[in-house]
């Protein structure tokens with residue numbers, strides 16, 4: 210009899226081989242050692258925590274609006290094959306998230322910030338872009354390679370934004386990085402995918418630029434969480450404009 214642990218090395222080898230895969234949506238190789246099932250499970254957990262710890266808006270029109278716009282965008286993103294949950298959270302800070310596994314959350318603060326449904330679609334499209342691009346899995350995989358992960362998260366929890374994210378939307382969300390800043394490269398990818406999705410869904414891609422300008426104007430010393438984790442500087446907005454122009458939109 211071979212000891213049980215002997216079987217684990219081929220598994221680890223297979224895991225290592227499958228870790229770096231070509232993502233056709235991005236046109237690049239990507240390292241993800243966290244599988245979709247565990248990511249979806251973490252998304253479920255984050256969603257339950259968000260529902261348990263945050264106040265869901267009783268405003269029917271707002272909830273209907275987010276459901277209608279969100280559904281069009283997730284279908285355009287190719288994510289329509291599973292059922293999606295939508296909720297509007299009572300929170301003045303403009304914020305939105307799309308969780309792997311099928312959940313979209315938007316705050317009342319974000320609904321106050323956007324001028325129209327196109328801009329709402331831009332935010333949801335951008336967040337759906339992070340999901341399609343498997344950015345959380347990619348970052349989590351990168352983080353797992355470092356034994357510093359707990360120390361980093363612990364330190365981050367001391368800062369107000371991260372502490373707020375963890376208390377508002379749950380430890381799982383923070384742990385899996387749904388609510389931590391993405392890299393600049395990932396932000397640019399999500400911007401492009403976001404406008405692709407909103408255009409496909411019938412919204413006006415140019416409104417995405419105005420949305421990010423609003424976000425930029427929202428920056429400052431008391432930067433709300435979403436703006437601080439999605440820094441929309443001039444160069445980033447320019448890149449988005451150039452992409453929209455290149456596509457002829």
Ligand SMILES: [Zn+2]
Pocket residue numbers: 335339391396399438439
């Ligand atoms: Zn982003």
